[in-house]
Amino acid sequence: MTAQIIDGKQIASQMREEIKTKAAELTEKGVQPGLAVILVGEDPASQSYVRAKEKACENCGIYSSDNRLSADTTEEELLALIDNFNKDPKIHGILVQLPLPKHIDEGKVLLAIDPNKDVDGFHPVNVGKMVVGEKAFLPCTPHGIIQLLVRSGVQLEGAEVVVVGRSNIVGKPIANMLIQKSDTGNATVTVCHTRTKNMADHIKRADIVIAAAGGPNTVTADMVKEGAAIIDVGVNRVPDDTKKKGYRLVGDVDFECVKEKAGFITPVPGGVGPMTITMLLYNTVESAQRVAD
Ligand code: GUN
Numbered sequence: 544m545t546a547q548i549i550d551g552k553q554i555a556s557q558m559r560e561e562i563k564t565k566a567a568e569l570t571e572k573g574v575q576p577g578l579a580v581i582l583v584g585e586d587p588a589s590q591s592y593v594r595a596k597e598k599a600c601e602n603c604g605i606y607s608s609d610n611r612l613s614a615d616t617t618e619e620e621l622l623a624l625i626d627n628f629n630k631d632p633k634i635h636g637i638l639v640q641l642p643l644p645k646h647i648d649e650g651k652v653l654l655a656i657d658p659n660k661d662v663d664g665f666h667p668v669n670v671g672k673m674v675v676g677e678k679a680f681l682p683c684t685p686h687g688i689i690q691l692l693v694r695s696g697v698q699l700e701g702a703e704v705v706v707v708g709r710s711n712i713v714g715k716p717i718a719n720m721l722i723q724k725s726d727t728g729n730a731t732v733t734v735c736h737t738r739t740k741n742m743a744d745h746i747k748r749a750d751i752v753i754a755a756a757g758g759p760n761t762v763t764a765d766m767v768k769e770g771a772a773i774i775d776v777g778v779n780r781v782p783d784d785t786k787k788k789g790y791r792l793v794g795d796v797d798f799e800c801v802k803e804k805a806g807f808i809t810p811v812p813g814g815v816g817p818m819t820i821t822m823l824l825y826n827t828v829e830s831a832q833r834v835a836d
Pocket of ligand 1: 638639640641642663683684712819
């Protein structure tokens, strides 16, 4: 079997058209959706994510306030900026790019964001609401993964899902979302992590594998069930002299071999990545909609 490639770029672009239309309708009503993006420090990967977020806002008619702060910004300064955006009626979403420099307490910063503007879905209030199945801002990467699966016609109800990785940004929330009693849940979920014994035995049973482990070739063809849907969340740089930058991006899955056995697979880049930003735009428009209603 050769897998159907799940084209994240195409699905994201279709969703961005829907978002653009909704943003224009809200702007017409006097509520242009607005997003504040805050980056502390000069981490190159974070800088490139933040640039992509700002460009995506512009393309969808969302107002964006871009805030680049130096690496020696104090926690107090950052908290004061967040407080300003909490009170700013032009801003419906606040995103603080993670990771933060070591001298800033991430938990304290996430708690400072008004839960009604927490378009990342990282505030404990939104995390708690998600777990108990109440309406909440859903974290962007897991929400994007669910959109990829649903829009590609992959059956979630009753599916055996194995999530590899237990991060707060991907592993834990996607596992929670997939066990919800809902049209985009009703799956049976196993979460594997660095202390799991015989990870391959779990993956072999899976109808859907979500790889968010943080290392190339974590999932190989021998581990995968014939016809399974494979979602690769990994972004790893591997040295490559043939590339101008001296590296290329690969996921956590051995794409070339696994695609010959899987039913569906996401590429890296061009799979999950474009969906994360799309869901951020989606949440920002949703937040503005709540203000307009
Ligand atoms: N760093 C890596 N992924 C994310 C994300 O989805 N949101 C934020 N704020 N920071 C991140």
